[in-house]
Amino acid sequence: MVNKVCVLGAGYMGGAITFPLSDNGIGVNLWGTWLDDDLISGSIGGFHPRLKKPLNKNVKFFYSSCLKDAISGVDTFFIAVTSEGFPGVFELLVDNLDFSKNYCFFKLTKGLVKYQGKIVRASEAAESIYKKHLKNLSGNIKGASEKNRIYKPAGFAMTSIGGPVRAVDLASRIPTVSVYGSNTKAAFDKIKYFTTDYYRIHRSSDPAGVEICSTFKNIYSIAAGLCDGIYGRNFKGSYYNIIALLFNQSVLEMLKIVEAAGGKKETAISFAGIGDLHVTSAAGRNRKYGELVGSGDDPAEAYCKMQREGEYGEGYVALKLSIPWLDKFGLDIEKELPLLSTLYRIIYKKNDIKKALNRLILKMGN
């Protein structure tokens, strides 16, 4: 049984995941980071200010300063902070864990992170942090026999969550299938307690693939937004061809990336890939970010503008990190990932958007 969980991060997705969990009778401690204090104070009345939905009574709210209280007696965590905040929050979390217990981590955070000067997947950063902590603990109790050590040196395992799950839709209890990628029986055993009639969970044995997809769908969904920005005003209702084409090209490139970076192609073809890209391109924050840029906003300024309004354009950050990260896997970005490199040139090199997209499309047929 799962009686209690802690959700770290009180934004859109952190708020939304409380719906199926608390509908199932699980007590949910919703902890906000130092950036979420307003969201927590807003939610205390029982109404999430971003989702604009009433929260269940078995959801409790914790300010950033009350992490210890939020995690007390909890062994199951959903982490829904931004990718930029992820390493810091995870360090804070493990610093406060009692390592005599086994924990299950479910990661809703998407994206690549910078950790100790390297660009890695968020779950890789988490593993380093976790192991470093174990090592420190081990150091502190030198001499204790392996058997008597207070921590359990069990393998680190973090479930990566993906799939076509837009927070607002989930909070509206619209039928949704999420993908949980894990290699751990302990994690899969808990899944049955999270599902409801409207929140179904599809199990994947490819956590890396799920995580890579969730990073790149944020990047590629900027493309749909760019089209909305450049064509929306003058061609309303008649520029679906290019949106569909770029969507398809995104899928083709995601397949290559997932395979090259150690995930499975099937993961990108299934709900964590195509499905999540679809929902994000149709209605996500990264699409919105693209639209701002397509409408003429400076790429860096558009990102800041959204952040000031509490909307986080993950794709902007992930795009920058993705180029050096992909370098490791021997992909020729210019040739094999022409849409990704086009997006990079638009966002970080300020190439003219229409010209850059037209150049790409000229190459896609002849």
Add this chain to the structure above:
Amino acid sequence: MVNKVCVLGAGYMGGAITFPLSDNGIGVNLWGTWLDDDLISGSIGGFHPRLKKPLNKNVKFFYSSCLKDAISGVDTFFIAVTSEGFPGVFELLVDNLDFSKNYCFFKLTKGLVKYQGKIVRASEAAESIYKKHLKNLSGNIKGASEKNRIYKPAGFAMTSIGGPVRAVDLASRIPTVSVYGSNTKAAFDKIKYFTTDYYRIHRSSDPAGVEICSTFKNIYSIAAGLCDGIYGRNFKGSYYNIIALLFNQSVLEMLKIVEAAGGKKETAISFAGIGDLHVTSAAGRNRKYGELVGSGDDPAEAYCKMQREGEYGEGYVALKLSIPWLDKFGLDIEKELPLLSTLYRIIYKKNDIKKALNRLILKMGN
């Protein structure tokens, strides 16, 4: 060089393909079927009444009764009639051809057709018609030596056109990539005369795969419309999760269908599959058909209603034909194509839409 082509069918797609062709300086004879006479009379002023766009001056218009004039001196045909009209129009065309020449057929018509009591792909029906005609010719000139026969018994070849090409968008000259599936050098040699900066052509050596995709994307795009119908009113802006999920499931099922029916999986993953499904689900007539049904219209009545307004819901017809057609390929429709069978039960067995979709989604995760 291609100086002149004849486009058969003056509806949306027949009208739209005249844009890149005539922009390239090709003279286009636009012939309307007996159902298109109003469209032809409307277009004669130079403005296509469906597309609501001005047509180029080098497009000429031909009523259904003037087929001979329309095809005079032409060896390149674009066929853009409905799937229901296809066999009849193709018979009429070959009856009027002079078989001392070589012809290239480019087929924009999607879908399965009924021909001589069998359900076959449109290009298979065309091949039977063509070969029957050759045989008749051969019969008429019995005794003529093989060498002196007036017809050329060259292999029949029809290019299947697919890809994310919505007619209105193409007529707005929005950047578009179309897929031409063929195994014939003669067809590929002509392609370069059709392309423009905004109309790019991607060559595929899998005409069957392109044709199968173009059939099934029409069927599956009904799903997005059903969701618009059942959720649009009460959940405006918050039911993207289920749309994306069903889109992804459609892709997974199209992959299975294309492979089982003799096409290549890659075709379904590329522009003829995912891309075309995307544009049709977002804004095609089959999506609109689904929305009518999702809003409570009787499935058969909704089809007729659209037809009265000159809009042809191909997917409705293709769905019915697809079930017996798929039977041939040893797929277990209930188990392997659960969305297709759900759509069939909704449209042809009047199952409750919400319940049927929920039942499907319950099975997609656990």
